[in-house]
Amino acid sequence: IVLTQSPGTLSLSPGESATLSCRASQSVSNTYLAWYQQKRGQAPRLLIYDAFNRATGIPDRFSGSGSGTDFTLTISRLEPEDFAVYYCQQYGRSPITFGQGTRLEIK
Amino acid sequence: VQLVESGGGLVKPGGSLRLSCVASGFPFSVYYMSWIRQAPGKGLEWVGRIKSKTDGGTTDYAAPVKGRFTISRDDSKNTLYLQMNSLRAEDTAVYYCAREYYGHFDHWGQGTLVTVSS
Numbered sequence: 298i299v300l301t302q303s304p305g306t307l308s309l310s311p312g313e314s315a316t317l318s319c320r321a322s323q324s325v326s327n328t329y330l331a332w333y334q335q336k337r338g339q340a341p342r343l344l345i346y347d348a349f350n351r352a353t354g355i356p357d358r359f360s361g362s363g364s365g366t367d368f369t370l371t372i373s374r375l376e377p378e379d380f381a382v383y384y385c386q387q388y389g390r391s392p393i394t395f396g397q398g399t400r401l402e403i404k
Numbered sequence: 405v406q407l408v409e410s411g412g413g414l415v416k417p418g419g420s421l422r423l424s425c426v427a428s429g430f431p432f433s434v435y436y437m438s439w440i441r442q443a444p445g446k447g448l449e450w451v452g453r454i455k456s457k458t459d460g461g462t463t464d465y466a467a468p469v470k471g472r473f474t475i476s477r478d479d480s481k482n483t484l485y486l487q488m489n490s491l492r493a494e495d496t497a498v499y500y501c502a503r504e505y506y507g508h509f510d511h512w513g514q515g516t517l518v519t520v521s522s
Contacts, residue, residue, distance in 0.1 A: 329507055329508075331507075331508040331509070333448075333509075335448075339514075340500055340512040340513065340514055340515055341448065341500075341509075341512055342512070343508060343509060343510050343511075346505075346506075346508040346510075347508075352510060353510075384447065384448055386448070386508065386509075388506075388507025388508055389507075391464060392450060392464070392466050392467070393438075393450040393453075393507070394450065395447055395448040395449065395450065396447070397447045398447045398448075
């Protein structure tokens with residue numbers, strides 16, 4: 298399953314809300330979709346799993362939604378530490394695949 | 405939970421390298437474990453996984469590495485391995501080990517850099 302993320306880069310200001318999209322080439326079974334945040338020089342960090350469940354310690358500013366082929370990560374009230382690269386990942390069908398990433402940058 | 409990779413370095417095309425990932429802070433033997441790589445300036449690519457022994461201990465690999473890479477585990481040492489043979493320039497990447505939980509990755513190591521170059 299190919300995952301296409303949009304936009305490639307999103308420029309916003311702190312306090313604004315961000316909407317990141319992940320579109321799958323085939324339906325992702327059981328909403329087996331996760332979102333990760335990666336800051337420069339660091340390993341990715343799990344944010345959302347099963348499309349809408351927040352991982353441990355993730356603030357409720359992060360929310361996931363969607364099903365089938367269209368999924369969204371929404372980040373409300375952007376904080377300075379939220380500016381990073383975000384990846385979606387599907388695990389409904391082998392092989393596991395990741396999207397190409399969306400870079401969220403400070404405007 | 406802590407995952408610590410080691411073994412990366414510079415290797416010539418066609419060469420071999422073995423990466424290790426030592427796990428601590430959780431019952432290593434009951435978890436599936438995966439390797440994921442990231443080429444310089446690029447996105448994430450799943451390399452492969454090994455299931456827990458209770459689920460057969462079998463392995464799955466991504467197409468680009470199948471037949472060249474082998475994942476194994478030593479539960480007595482809480483260690484995951486990635487044996488990489490016939491290395492190519494396109495295998496240059498940071499290699500992460502990650503704990504897999506029902507298909508998603510809830511903990512990652514800090515990564516180890518593998519550079520394939522003559």
